[in-house]
Amino acid sequence: MNQVLSDVLEIAPIFAYLYIAGLGHGLVEKSGILNLAVDGAFTLGVALAFTYCTYVLEPTAALALTTVTIGVIGLVIAFLTTKLPISHGAVGLSLMFISYGLASYFGYPAALRIKKEGLELHTYVTNEVTSSIALMVSLLLGFLIYYILYKTKLGASIRAVGENPHAAATLGADVLLIRLITSYLGYALIGVGSALYLLMDVKGWQEGSGMGLGWIAFAVSLAAGRHPLVTMFTSGVFSIILKYRYTLLNFLGPLGMSVFTLNAFQYATAVLAMIIFAVTPLRRRFAPPKSLGKIYFKEERTV
Template structure:
């Protein structure tokens, strides 16, 4: 029992940067724009959060800066892939390469410096005393609470229960029809991509301010790519993203908890990707399944507004 509680307690923070990024990427992909720039936006978010917190001593300003920078970078992708209808894969990859390089350049001055303020665990009074659940859920930091209790339900609600959510999904399914129904396809896509950037930036901020609070080059070490796998694994549903993120986080945690039993960490490391590949194969194999799980039909296809 102790083993389970102590394991679950460290699973949540491990999954949080993935959850934040995945929520955003779900919106972007739901609108029909694949953004492979998550790694780049995330690491730019990490360095901006670090730099802003260094300068101001305030982690919340750091998080805001990370969101804005992530969103700003996403708009570059939007400009290229929505307005100029460039290949989304190429544009996204370029964004990642650009972000990793630029963050290294900006971050050179921050290497080896401790932060004046970090995001610390803030146990919730009363709730933390609930046996088991309190230990696992309510002794975490603010961003764990924010992502789990506020953002995930909000993203789900907006996507499935609001008019704008319907427009967003319509734009990613049949943009032509959506346009016919009076939806501004470009605007909706831009917004969705921007939200994707905000969230990736926040995920990066979580890494550089809370999870591994220091700056060094390439510190996201592939988290952005896991986000992209996770988006598919979650079948583009925010409520599934939670489980996916914690499952992926949990597998990472177990690598080290189970190592003394002789279970190879490399084997466990593959598990999330095997699961994702299974989902990808299932989703791509049959059009019927694809329709059913809700894969955006227009994903990756630039929209060209027709002349009337």
């Protein structure tokens, strides 16, 4: 029993940042916005958390500031895709590449300052206590998002906008406001996940830190049908893969598997998970919002 608990706490930090980022992604898409900027936002969040740690010197403040800052990306996406006839994919991918550039813009000066002045990066100590806290907080966030989506008026409005924004607007819903709120909250959660990746896992930054993990969070959420509780399971599976992938290399290395092949393994698994979701009854059980990714034109009054 103690060994099982120890193993759970070993993967808890990875589970926390993957699950929270996956929750954020799913929340954004529940409102009908196709979220393709997730990896750029995650990568930028890692760089910002590193930068804030360098200048603020306090991990909790860095976590809070990263959360607030990354949430702004959600506001931009919600506004552009709701008020203007712009492709969700074009907006998301453009912001993704902009975020990659901003990650380098903010990360490099902070890294140079640490090297030049010999500063120590203040992150969370990763032990049983902090891992337990990260695990409990992430699970509580999952239950909270589930409650908001399925038990509150706001959640009903979010799902209605995702299914048919025109019908929701006819019934009195403010589509723009709902998407702004939802996207900000969703991207704030992505910010939390990216900050935890830096503060509890890698505890350092270099070019490309966190890149690709946003797509893992994307797969974690999609394979779970964007359902907050089911995402717990998919996050757990990918946490195990990420934690023990190098252990796998010890077994498969003699058979010819290289570290480069191993690094691709997690993404191949993500693709496989999405295929399984697409070809099984899970897709019908957890169908995506009907208006996901569709351009929303507000109907004009006619006389």
